[in-house]
Amino acid sequence: MILRLDNPVSHFSTLKINEMFETIQGEGAHTGVPAVFVRLQGCPVGCPWCDTKHTWTLDDALVTTADNVLKKDAESETHFATDAKGLLALFEQEGYVAKHIVITGGEPCMYDLRDLTTRLHARGYTTQIETSGTYEVLCHADTWVTVSPKVEMKGGYEVLTSALQRANEIKHPVAMEKHIEELDTLLARLDDISQVQVCLQPISQQARATALAVKTCIQRNWRLSLQTHKYIGIE
Ligand SMILES: C[S@@+](CC[C@H](N)C(=O)[O-])C[C@H]1O[C@@H](n2cnc3c(N)ncnc32)[C@H](O)[C@@H]1O
Ligand SMILES: Nc1nc2[nH]cc(C(=O)O)c2c(=O)[nH]1
Ligand code: SF4
Numbered sequence: 746m747i748l749r750l751d752n753p754v755s756h757f758s759t760l761k762i763n764e765m766f767e768t769i770q771g772e773g774a775h776t777g778v779p780a781v782f783v784r785l786q787g788c789p790v791g792c793p794w795c796d797t798k799h800t801w802t803l804d805d806a807l808v809t810t811a812d813n814v815l816k817k818d819a820e821s822e823t824h825f826a827t828d829a830k831g832l833l834a835l836f837e838q839e840g841y842v843a844k845h846i847v848i849t850g851g852e853p854c855m856y857d858l859r860d861l862t863t864r865l866h867a868r869g870y871t872t873q874i875e876t877s878g879t880y881e882v883l884c885h886a887d888t889w890v891t892v893s894p895k896v897e898m899k900g901g902y903e904v905l906t907s908a909l910q911r912a913n914e915i916k917h918p919v920a921m922e923k924h925i926e927e928l929d930t931l932l933a934r935l936d937d938i939s940q941v942q943v944c945l946q947p948i949s950q951q952a953r954a955t956a957l958a959v960k961t962c963i964q965r966n967w968r969l970s971l972q973t974h975k976y977i978g979i980e
């Protein structure tokens with residue numbers, strides 16, 4: 746059965762995991778921090794340049810075992826289902842060293858992440874969510890929330906003001922001047938932007954996008970976020 750993603754559904758509670766791996770956070774304010782990445786399955790937003798199109802589809806026919814997912818050596822749409830407790834047991838099994846957990850996707854905020862992030866914080870981990878801001882963010886109060894807004898993508902989803910307000914960091918993907926204008930319109934929705942770190946991330950390492958991001962970051966005193974993992978060829 747293919748789940749309809751365009752319904753105003755409540756958040757999923759069963760976690761669907763496409764990938765889980767230990768690497769270095771390559772983007773944003775935590776660049777350089779060793780982290781376990783948990784990539785959740787499903788995204789209806791439809792960015793044409795998305796790095797992770799293999800995570801878009803939620804379909805029971807794509808469900809496999811946790812073992813199969815953990816030993817993947819190439820991107821695929823397969824994923825396994827678990828809950829927060831099951832995921833923590835897998836963390837122990839895998840013997841990860843990193844103490845920072847990045848929950849990404851797909852669109853991780855299609856899921857209720859309160860149980861998972863609360864259990865992780867109780868065990869001494871720090872947590873971070875990478876989200877498009879199109880779903881209400883449900884997580885622990887200390888989770889670092891990175892909102893990477895998606896404006897007028899083909900899925901027709903809007904960025905929620907509640908997600909922008911919850912953001913610790915707004916990491917805007919840019920390639921053209923209009924993307925800067927879209928970011929200004931989003932920031933105008935916030936009463937106080939002094940508490941949020943704004944950064945620009947060039948889309949797909951394009952030279953023109955990078956030049957635009959560099960120029961605008963200097964003009965506006967914003968940060969630059971490069972996808973550093975791509976430059977050094979790690980996951
Ligand atoms: C793959 S997305 C998954 C999380 C969530 N759906 C989101 O968009 O934030 C993770 C991050 O990668 C960024 N991203 C995806 N594809 C990209 C690309 N081709 N170039 C630059 N950034 C990209 C997104 O904007 C987001 O910040
Ligand atoms: N190393 C590394 N850093 C990342 N930061 C955000 C990523 C993502 O796909 O959400 C990502 C990723 O896929 N790999
Ligand atoms: S919102 Fe994130 S996962 Fe979804 S299509 Fe856009 S970049 Fe990809």
Ligand SMILES: [Mg+2]
Nearest residue numbers: 796797849980
């Ligand atoms: Mg990525």
